[in-house]
Amino acid sequence: MIVKVKGLVKRYDKLVALDYLDLEVAEGEIFGLLGPNGSGKTTAINCILSLLKYDKGSIEIFGKPMSADAYDIKKDIGVIMQNVAVFEALTVYENVHYFCSLYIKDKAKVKELTEEAIRFVSLEEYRNFYPKKLSGGLLRRLNIACGIAHKPKLIILDEPTVAVDPQSRNKILEGIKRLNQEGATIIYTSHYMEEVEQICTNIAIIDKGRVIAKGTKDELKSMISIGEKITIETYQGNENMVNELKAFPNVFSVELRDNRLEIKSNRGKNNLVHILDYLNKNQISFGRIVTELPTLNDVFLEITGKELRD
């Protein structure tokens, strides 16, 4: 295991931020730490990095106990924090160069890696710009370049796409995948389930400082009863129709709201076909039909009873 966290407890007075948190991150994976704001993701990362003291538990990185003085471990870690942490008075190139030189002593190597990192985040044409001249998305990319320039084996990204435009977000997510393909193990925290679903090979869902579910996205989705969610736009819906649809095989929930019929069913074949047959037979006209597979939000909702973004 690249990272092994066991029984981690962190308290702020009476508030338990991490409640016997266990995590294991294997080499080569993109590990997603998914949870709503305040669930303990950043606290967990700060403890893993030895920035925060913790009350109980153990943390191992690369098979060695992690501590603030573990410089041999730190040299192989790249960190991209939630907030942009660059120097306003240094240009894009100088910022990346500075943070790279914290890890690499060889001057020529630092230069080479700096150029490579700038290319990686596509900031070549902004290399002489000062950070205040960059847009939010470009600034985030600079932040990433500063964290990965030294080619770390383990990269920790703590909500790197907060307040980023869709175009930059896609670039960042593609970049993370590329870093992983080049051999880096990634820990990615986010409260955006779509991002975690899109890039993570293994996911831990965290709430109130505890891991409430973990596995691949398919494993997580298989844990819950919803197999399919069908939404049908209709202006002829009524109470009788709702009750009749509830009696269909696999269907366990039917709701009619704002001329939209929302049907949740267990995993099973031809759920949609049966429902459309029923609507045709009863000459109920309908508009748009949307079928969705369960999302990680549904997983979170079923386990905790609340939305992921609450």
Next chain:
Amino acid sequence: MFQLYKARLKCLVRSKENIFWSYLFPILLATCFYFTFGNLWTFEDYESISIAYVSEGGQDDALKMAMEEAHTDNGTPLFVVNYTSEKEASKLLEDNEIEAYILGDSDPKLYIKNNGLNETIIKSFLDSYRRTSITVQTILNNNPKALEEGLLDDLMEAETFVYEVDNGKRPDVMLIYFYSLLAYTCLFASGWGLDEVINIQANQSHRGARVSVSPVHKMKLFLSNMLAAITAQAGGITLLFIYLYNILKIDFGDSLFPVIVTCMVGSFTGLALGAMVGALGKGKVESKEAIVTAIVLGSSFLTGMMIVNIKYIICKFAPFLNYINPAALITDALYSLYYYDSLHLFYINIGILSGLTVVFGFIAFLGIRRKTYASI
């Protein structure tokens, strides 16, 4: 380490705010002081005061003679006297042609329009004359032969009202302003010190968190950052010193080396003070900046940078403050170099200042050595 030092130095000298407050502001202030208060007390530039003497109603020859003979220490006549009527004198005063007029009588009366240094000199002169007249009158009443016996010779000698102190060094009120300004600039290094500590503390800044997860020892980062801050501060203080010494021709005494030492130690004190405030507690960066600014301005104020009399008031009513106020220690070290041939007082001031620097530095070290935090 040189790479880290170079990058930090770039950050410091590229900050327009830093450059303005540490490099340009002291020079602007020095220029303002020079043109506002410049040569206020300079002896060579003393100009005789125009006054009028009204002899109507009984001419007092002794007073007339005293006025004509009064002079400064280097022989410049104290007054230019116009002999005129009271009506004319009043008009001259109204038109600012004269500073005052004296109505000669057995009890001379002084008429002035404004309050100022010249009016003070005229009043001092007249008070002195009155005291001398009464004394002479009393002696002559008791011993009519006193005049013949030469007993009044000393009394009759004209008093010097503007004089130079001994060892060729004049008490120059301007020095209070310029020395305080130099002390202020030294202590303004606290801003650099604060910045450097904030930038390596994970619980104070995002940059601090980022460098804290790097494999560089915190003390190494601190040292390279402080070296950059010292370099930047040295630039500012050198620029100001050259401006004061070579352009404004401010007198720093006979030997420049101890003056440079004072500036160096003062700058270290400023850096250590800022580092200490930065390392103590988790308060907001803005609050810490406000604390540092308040300390620097407050300590400079107590040395007379804004109101020159404060220096005198502190000396009289709370002299102990001068032993814990870094700005006062810097200015006192500079005064001692200017006024005294002995370095005894200089060593005392520099010794206490160095002690304060060590204390500030040690407290800063205790705060900085922490690597993990209870909260960030």
